[in-house]
Amino acid sequence: MRILMMVALLLSYFQAVVWASPEIRINIPELMLRVYDNGKLVKEYPVALGTSYEKTPVGNYKISYKEQNPTWIPGSGFSDKTPVPPGPDNPLGSRWMEFSPGYGIHGTNKDWDIQYPVSGGCIRMHNTDVEELYELVDVETPVTVTYQTLILKERNKSIYLTVLPDIYHNNDASKAKVSELFKPYAKKYKLLTNWDLPNDQVRHEIKIGERGKG
Known part of the structure; x- marks a missing residue:
């Protein structure tokens, strides 16, 4: 039992070392989100990004806010402004990580949209992926969005x-x-x-x- 506890502690220690300084990078045409630590690629996920008329913004950002099971409040483009509570009908899925005002990395209730430019500018992920990412990064994690073909x-x-x-x-x-x-x-x-x-x-x-x- 003591040996198992020591192994568990060692594994948690090395996991913390691996994720000492994470950074999120997204190159829009690739429709992929990658996580780097000290310049080394450690994770990558398929994503959906903004359409050609509602583009995902390019630039250097940081995660400013995180929320589990968010409520979706429809924006100005929606006639029905009724908030959608957490659950299977919520377009934000199970997690929200804001990196610019009005733009976030979040889950989805439309899994089939992943790896297509179909969002309103946000970065959509499979819920299982965004839940994993949510635990790996924190507020102030850098987010770099580029456009390189x-x-x-x-x-x-x-x-x-x-x-x-x-x-x-x-x-x-x-x-x-x-x-x-x-x-x-x-x-x-x-x-x-x-x-x-x-x-x-x-x-x-x-x-x-x-x-x-x-």
């Missing part, structure tokens, strides 16, 4: 470009921008010339660089 990654001695759907129609993807993103890798890799940017709204992964010789 072009992402470079190293793999197998090559550089690959991930092109994400431009769901907000920013139209800022270009080969010139890829060249700018490639500059930090230019000493190790040679930029290929036989590739093109796709012009559809589908995720693509393209090999654009190889390890230089010499």
Whole structure:
């Protein structure tokens, strides 16, 4: 029994160390929420984000308020202003974490919407996921929201470009921008010339660089 208690204490200690300094990062076109600790990825969750006409705001924020089993109060876009109490019909689900006035990370009563840009600007999660996240982060946890449709990654001695759907129609993807993103890798890799940017709204992964010789 004493050994089991010691193991439990050690596990709780190491869990606390892992989550010593969490940070939430969301890149809107990926429709994913990631949790980092001291720069290391430790958790990721699929999310729903704002539509092209009710966008999720980009910027650097912090969680300012947390609430379990929140009551939803309809905003100005709703004719029926009757508050919805906690329960299966509540659009906020089981948890609310506000990061900007009127915007929060919360659960949902529409699980099928996750990984689509369908919200009014908030960040929706599966209730099981948001309940887990709620316990892992606290007030003052940084929240960084970006919008990047072009992402470079190293793999197998090559550089690959991930092109994400431009769901907000920013139209800022270009080969010139890829060249700018490639500059930090230019000493190790040679930029290929036989590739093109796709012009559809589908995720693509393209090999654009190889390890230089010499």
